[in-house]
Amino acid sequence: MTCTAVTRRDTRSWLVLWFAISTVACSPELDRSGRVNSLPPGVPPTAVEYARYIGQFPLTGTPLSRKRKARCFWGLCGRIPVTIQPRGDPSTMKPEAPPAIAVAVAHMVSTKGNKRLEKYYGLLPGDSAEYDLWVYSDPDSHEARWAAVELIAGHATVTALPSTKFGYCSKDTPAHGYPAKADFAEYQHKECNYPLDVASSTPSHASLSVSGLVGSLITQLTQLLVQSARTAGGWIDCNNGCCT
Numbered sequence: 001m002t003c004t005a006v007t008r009r010d011t012r013s014w015l016v017l018w019f020a021i022s023t024v025a026c027s028p029e030l031d032r033s034g035r036v037n038s039l040p041p042g043v044p045p046t047a048v049e050y051a052r053y054i055g056q057f058p059l060t061g062t063p064l065s066r067k068r069k070a071r072c073f074w075g076l077c078g079r080i081p082v083t084i085q086p087r088g089d090p091s092t093m094k095p096e097a098p099p100a101i102a103v104a105v106a107h108m109v110s111t112k113g114n115k116r117l118e119k120y121y122g123l124l125p126g127d128s129a130e131y132d133l134w135v136y137s138d139p140d141s142h143e144a145r146w147a148a149v150e151l152i153a154g155h156a157t158v159t160a161l162p163s164t165k166f167g168y169c170s171k172d173t174p175a176h177g178y179p180a181k182a183d184f185a186e187y188q189h190k191e192c193n194y195p196l197d198v199a200s201s202t203p204s205h206a207s208l209s210v211s212g213l214v215g216s217l218i219t220q221l222t223q224l225l226v227q228s229a230r231t232a233g234g235w236i237d238c239n240n241g242c243c244t
Contacts, residue, residue, distance in 0.1 A: 029071065029120050029232075030162045037160040040102030040134040040147055047151060050158045054087075054132060057104035061086035061180035066187060068110075069119040081111045082118055083126075086180035090236035093135050095167045095243055098144035102136035105236050106182035108148065120232045121148055121161060128153055133182075133234050135166055146234070164233060171241035181237035185244045188235045 039045060044053050063085035070077045090105040110118055112126040123131060129152040138145045147163035169185065235244050 030122060030164075032122050032161060035162075037147065037162055039149065039158070039160045040136045040145075040163075041139060042101035042136075043134060043149060043158070043160075045157050047156055047158055050149070050151060054104060057087040057132075059085050059087060059107055060089070061182065064183055064187075066184050068123075068184065070116040071119040071122060072116070077116060080114050080116055080118060082108060082123060082184075083110075084108050084182050084184060084234070086182040086236065087132065089180055090182060091180065091239055093166075093236065093238040093243065094240070095144040095238070098135060098137040098166065100137050102134040104132045104134050105146070106133040106234055107131070108133065108234075124150075124152065131161075133236075138163075148234075166243060168238075168241045169235070169244045179237075183235045185233055185235040188242060 044050050063083050065081050065083050067079035068082045070080050085107050087104040087107055093099075093103065093105060108121070108123060108131040109126040110123045114125040116125075117123060121131065123129070129150055131148045131150055133146055133148050135144065135146045137143070144166040145163040146166040148161040150159045150161060152159070169188075233244060235242060
């Protein structure tokens with residue numbers, strides 16, 4: 001039998017659809033393999049210097065213990081407690097005017113003695129490592145980014161996790177004197193109603209040209225994927241809104 005162009009196109013469309021469904025089902029996580037990420041601007045590389053530097057961003061607000069998905073095949077290994085707490089005053093952060101020198105806005109630590117990794121960030125157990133979220137302006141694109149920095153017990157240097165876009169998930173009227181507040185976005189998802197730029201956030205695997213029912217399904221799945229990624233990481237009550 002001769003395989004026509006239409007058949008090949010349909011097959012490719014269904015493969016893309018299957019991949020999109022699989023991606024949404026697995027839920028997002030940062031890819032920490034095979035690359036070295038640059039530290040946020042101004043963050044010192046050694047553990048000793050880092051311990052001194054982070055002191056200018058003291059823990060504030062209320063620590064929250066949240067159940068986070070553990071990392072394993074198809075996410076079937078339940079959840080683990082992770083504590084997140086603000087550093088300094090996150091309400092000063094503005095996605096439209098990110099700081100050139102990174103500012104620490106939250107601290108994260110997983111349960112001590114736990115044997116599993118947290119899924120999205122890949123957080124190690126609390127007796128092995130601690131993490132801080134830093135907001136900054138990307139030196140090249142100048143867009144607002146944030147990234148977690150990992151401090152592993154006994155290691156001489158600190159490590160940056162992959163960065164993600166930092167932006168509003170909702171906006172409100174300008175205010176001052178917010179209480180310092182940090183959380184994980186999945187616990188604040190009802191607040192994330194700020195319009196998404198799906199076109200710029202769409203994963204590359206969903207950009208293949210398809211049509212009809214398959215194309216419509218892929219578009220909807222892509223929007224779900226982007227929203228899922230938006231509510232998987234950190235959340236802070238930033239200036240004039242809340243941010244993820």
